[in-house]
Structures are given as C-alpha cells and as structure tokens.
Amino acid sequence: MIRLEGVVVRVGGFALGEIGFEIPSAGYGLVIGPTGSGKTTLLEAIAGHLPLRAGRILLRDRDVSRAAPEERRIGFVYQQYHLFPHRSVEENIGYGLRGQVAGSRSQRIRELAELLNLSPLLDRRIAGLSGGEQQRVALARALAPRPDILLLDEPFAAVDPATRRALRREIRAIHEREGITTLQVTHDFEDAMRLGDVVAVLAEGRIAQAGTPDQVFRYPNSAFVAEFIGTGTVLRGVVERARHDGATDGHFGAHFRSGALDLEVVAEREGPAYAVLRPVDLMVSRSATPGPAPRNRFSATVTRVEPGSAIAHIHLDASGTALVAAVMSTTAEELGLVPGLTVMVAVKATAIHLI
Amino acid sequence: MSASRPVSPWSLAVWVLGALLVLFVAGPLARLLIQARPASLAAAFRDPELMASLWLTVLTATSATVCSVLLGVPLAYLLARVPFPGRRIVAGLVELPVVVPHPVAGIALLLFLGRQSPVGRGLAALGLEVVNHIPGIVAGMLFVSAPIVASSAREAFRSVDPKLERVARTLGDTAWDAFRRVTLPLAGRSVLAGAVLAWARSVSEFGSIVILTYNPKVASILIYDRFTLFGLPAAVPAAAVLLLLALVVFVVVQLLAPDGGARR
Numbered sequence A: 001m002i003r004l005e006g007v008v009v010r011v012g013g014f015a016l017g018e019i020g021f022e023i024p025s026a027g028y029g030l031v032i033g034p035t036g037s038g039k040t041t042l043l044e045a046i047a048g049h050l051p052l053r054a055g056r057i058l059l060r061d062r063d064v065s066r067a068a069p070e071e072r073r074i075g076f077v078y079q080q081y082h083l084f085p086h087r088s089v090e091e092n093i094g095y096g097l098r099g100q101v102a103g104s105r106s107q108r109i110r111e112l113a114e115l116l117n118l119s120p121l122l123d124r125r126i127a128g129l130s131g132g133e134q135q136r137v138a139l140a141r142a143l144a145p146r147p148d149i150l151l152l153d154e155p156f157a158a159v160d161p162a163t164r165r166a167l168r169r170e171i172r173a174i175h176e177r178e179g180i181t182t183l184q185v186t187h188d189f190e191d192a193m194r195l196g197d198v199v200a201v202l203a204e205g206r207i208a209q210a211g212t213p214d215q216v217f218r219y220p221n222s223a224f225v226a227e228f229i230g231t232g233t234v235l236r237g238v239v240e241r242a243r244h245d246g247a248t249d250g251h252f253g254a255h256f257r258s259g260a261l262d263l264e265v266v267a268e269r270e271g272p273a274y275a276v277l278r279p280v281d282l283m284v285s286r287s288a289t290p291g292p293a294p295r296n297r298f299s300a301t302v303t304r305v306e307p308g309s310a311i312a313h314i315h316l317d318a319s320g321t322a323l324v325a326a327v328m329s330t331t332a333e334e335l336g337l338v339p340g341l342t343v344m345v346a347v348k349a350t351a352i353h354l355i
Numbered sequence B: 001m002s003a004s005r006p007v008s009p010w011s012l013a014v015w016v017l018g019a020l021l022v023l024f025v026a027g028p029l030a031r032l033l034i035q036a037r038p039a040s041l042a043a044a045f046r047d048p049e050l051m052a053s054l055w056l057t058v059l060t061a062t063s064a065t066v067c068s069v070l071l072g073v074p075l076a077y078l079l080a081r082v083p084f085p086g087r088r089i090v091a092g093l094v095e096l097p098v099v100v101p102h103p104v105a106g107i108a109l110l111l112f113l114g115r116q117s118p119v120g121r122g123l124a125a126l127g128l129e130v131v132n133h134i135p136g137i138v139a140g141m142l143f144v145s146a147p148i149v150a151s152s153a154r155e156a157f158r159s160v161d162p163k164l165e166r167v168a169r170t171l172g173d174t175a176w177d178a179f180r181r182v183t184l185p186l187a188g189r190s191v192l193a194g195a196v197l198a199w200a201r202s203v204s205e206f207g208s209i210v211i212l213t214y215n216p217k218v219a220s221i222l223i224y225d226r227f228t229l230f231g232l233p234a235a236v237p238a239a240a241v242l243l244l245l246a247l248v249v250f251v252v253v254q255l256l257a258p259d260g261g262a263r264r
Helices: A039-047 A089-093 A102-115 A131-143 A161-178 A189-195 A213-218 A223-228 A329-335 B009-035 B038-045 B048-081 B087-099 B102-113 B118-125 B134-158 B162-170 B175-204 B219-230 B232-256
Strands: A002-011 A014-023 A028-032 A054-059 A074-077 A149-153 A181-186 A198-203 A206-211 A233-241 A252-258 A261-267 A271-277 A283-285 A295-306 A311-318 A321-328 A342-348
Touching (some): A002 A039, A014 A028, A014 A039, A014 A054, A014 A198, A028 A189, A039 A054, A039 A149, A039 B162, A074 A131, A089 A131, A102 A131, A161 A189, A181 A189, A198 A223, A206 A213, A223 A233, A223 A271, A233 A321, A252 A271, A261 A271, A261 A295, A283 A321, A311 A342, A321 A329, B009 B232, B048 B087, B048 B134, B048 B175, B048 B219, B102 B118, B162 B175, B175 B219
Parallel strands (some): A028 A198, A074 A149
Antiparallel strands (some): A002 A014, A002 A054, A198 A206, A233 A252, A233 A271, A252 A261, A295 A311, A295 A342, A311 A321
C-alpha cells in the first residue's frame, strides 16, 4: 500500500501539493500529467530523495516520511534507466543484493534474468544494450531486493512502440507475479487504461482528479482533464432546464447551448458548463434516417479524415463548432467520407458528459 | 579531375601558425635534452646534492598532493552536488590562486604562516615550523596545486548523474556507500588525473617556495641557484633531469585522461 496524506514538496520555485492519494496493496497506480506537472518530483519525494514540507507518506502502513531512501524498501526505475555504466548487466541486477549469501544472490539474479529475457546478456557491459534491454535491466535491478513498492518514472517514454507494447505486458505480468504495489508516472493515458487500477491526473503540482481509469476517462471532472487525457471534444456553453421536464434523482432534461449548437442533455444543474463529446459517441451517417427518440441530430461538414488501422477519426464542422467522431475504418470507406461532404451526426443525450 | 584539392590560403595559414607554436614549445625542450649530453646526464644522476633535492621535491610534492586530495575532493563534491548559499563565491575563491602571481602567493603565505602571525605562532607552538622549513615548501605547493585537484574533481563529480546515486540509495546504499560504489569509480579516473597534474604543478613550483623556504632546496630552486652561481652549463644537466621527470608525469596524465588512449 502507498498512501500520501497532504504531501507538500518544494524544489526551487516549484511547489507540489497538497497531494493525497492511495494505492491499495498489490495495486497498480498511475499518476498522469503533462511535462512539468511534478510527476518525477512526486516519485522522488516518495523515494526519500526530496524532503517533505508537510504531510505523511505511508508505505505498507509504515510512516516513512522521515526515513532515509535506503530504509524505505523501494525499487525505482528512472525514465533514462540510469544503469551503472561501470558494472556488467549481472552486477547491475545484483547491486542491491549486497550482504546476501552468494548462492541466493545468483539465484535471484538468474530468476529475474529469465523472467525478463536477460539471461544471454548477463555478462555484457551496459554500453552496448538497446533501449528496451536497458529498461529490462533497470527493472530487474529494482525488483531484485524484493522491495515493498515499485516506482516507475515514464518507463516507456524512450522506447519504440513495439517495445513499449511488449514492456507493458511484461510489467503487468511481473506486477501480478511479484504482487508488488506499483506506482507509475506517465504522460500517456494509454498506459493508465491498459495497466492501472487507480489513476490520478496531476496538473501544476496538484491532483486534478483520481479514480479508476474508466471513471476518469468517462467522467472527467474538468475541461483540463477531459482535454489532457483525450476523452473527447470539450465544448463551453450554458445549460438551460427544458420546459415540462420533471427531475428524477436530481437529474433533469435540459438544453446545452454552445455557439450555434443546441443539444439535448441530462443535467444536474443549470448555468455555464462544459460538455464532453467522446468521438465514439458521435454517430455519422449520410442521410437523416429516423432513429430512436432521444437523439440529437444535426448536420455537419467533414473537414478532415484521419485514417487509422481500425478506427478513423473524422473531423467535423457543425455550424462553426469543431467536433471529432470515431468510426470504423471500413465504415468510413463505405460512407465515402471525404472533406467537404455534408453528413448527419447523431448523439444520445445521455452520452454527453457535463462538467 | 585531380584527387587533391588546391590548398586555400586560409588553411595554409592555419597549418603554418599551428606549426610555429609546436616548434616554439618542442624546440627549447629538445634543445635542452640535446645540450645535456649523455655523459653529463649520467653524472647528474650521481650528483648527491641534485639527488637529495629531487627526493625532497618528490616527497614534498607528494605530501602537497595528498593534502590537496584530502581537502579538495570533499569540497569538490559539495560544490558539484550540494546547493549551499555562497556556493559560487566559494567556487571562485578556490580557483583564485590560479591568477595570483606565485611570488605574491609566497608573500601572502609568509605573512599568514610566519612567526609574526597568530597562525604561524600557533603552528610553531605545536612544533610545526613552516617558514624556512620543509612544511613551507609543502604550503607553497599546496596553495598552487589544490585548485587543480578541486576543480578537476568538481568537474568529474558533475559529469556523474546524481540520479545514479539516487538509484543506489533506493537499492539499500547509505550516502557514503553510494559515493564509494558509484560516484567514485565513475569519477575516480578524472580525480586521479587531476591529482597527477597537481603533483606535476607542485614539482614545478618555484615562485612561492623561493620566498617561503629557500633552504632546503627543491629541484627548481637548486637549478636556479646553480644558474645564478655557476652559470648555464652547471644548470643544464639538472634542468634536463627535471624535464625527464616532467615527461614521465605527462605520459601518465595522458593515459589517465578520460579521452586518453588507454580508455577501455
């Protein structure tokens, strides 16, 4: 378990906090945020490299707020790996196993080398390794002393996409096998969706939103979060209660007006608001075929088609408002979507997320 | 088309100017070694006064270098890693002796360590006579060589990413262990090269020692002494011996330098 309570850290002019966040035992937590939001600072504070101005850090129910880094039982993997260049792969992995019996030491090294496909590289020097290999060595080195907590700083930032996918799978598998509570920082929401049990979005030194990746993705609580994690198009407008619409559970039928767009929505409150439209919720068709009742329908012009292997992103102009829809690539071809074409767009009132 | 390009006046000038400087440096040194004929060089190695003076030089230079390392390396580490108030002032202060003319350094040290000063009296009370004694030689050498060790060690520590130490700490090392197991092995070669340079600088020191401790004579003073008392022919063999010693040190530094030929 990792628990941060009111953590405040200052580095030069940068202030981080207050941060409150918890990852349950054997959980995989992600902190995502743009460059400069304080992600690495947060990890270094947890590892004990930076002093706390306020707050507490609990690892496995143990208050380590004042403990030296070597007393915290943490494995740390930096973005740039930071392997010891004067030692071999084997010596790097075994670095933290000092004081152990030679037999159990080499057994643990072999075990991790096998797990991470490093066995043929054990005698190699660091200089000749590829990025993916270095990342695996860094991971093995961090895991070797069986730490309570694993901290990963942008572990996939410096590797190619194929290696990234492989490493994601491996890290998740190792995480489950070793049952180690893990905290990873990343700027890539993809990592959060694929790996995380818990995710926190960091913005300018503070946590903007925390929850399960699905929750955060579906229901971003601010325009910043919605835009940063790429939930969808964020529109700024005003909510007005629809006439003759009785409220249920505090929700009521309403209109959301943004520019020339007037959308039916289900709202909790009136007044200025943001609406998040996810690309997958926008349905694009050539003609105005009648469909189920509570749908918003409006015409739009295709401005750009962004092809993808499975999903194509269709950029639209709806009376001056820019929107993005996601359709199957095959559908996009069948519909003959090209820039300049006028299409009908439909979206369910319940699919529009208001902030 | 011809394979060789015509030589431009610009590149010709670069080569000629460069060659002039090489000649200017190599010429006098070669001349000195040629002038000291093998027979007189052999005699110089049997000259008890010169040999005693060389031993004194090596001994005092080594002492000064050990002091430079003991005092300079910790300071260099602080300057490279710990952001304390006034760090830039301290860094500048440590480098200051480089621009101080050596006789000026000698006079300053004389005032500071002589019997007239409280520091000198204190040291004398502890039985450590500095001026006109061997410690005076070491003091002069230390003053001019410590900046070399401090600045080369500082650059060496700076070149080691502090995150390597942080990784070592999370792997169970104390701050001292991380320094000993990671930073020192990575910076050690440069620190050592700096120490050898400081040693060479100590051996060649004259200006401050001539003021602090003329007797017993280190090699540079002995050579100067013979030149003023007996003229050029008397000074040449001793000068050649000291030059040979300098050449040995030079080769060692080249081998130790991080971009030197012996790198693995």
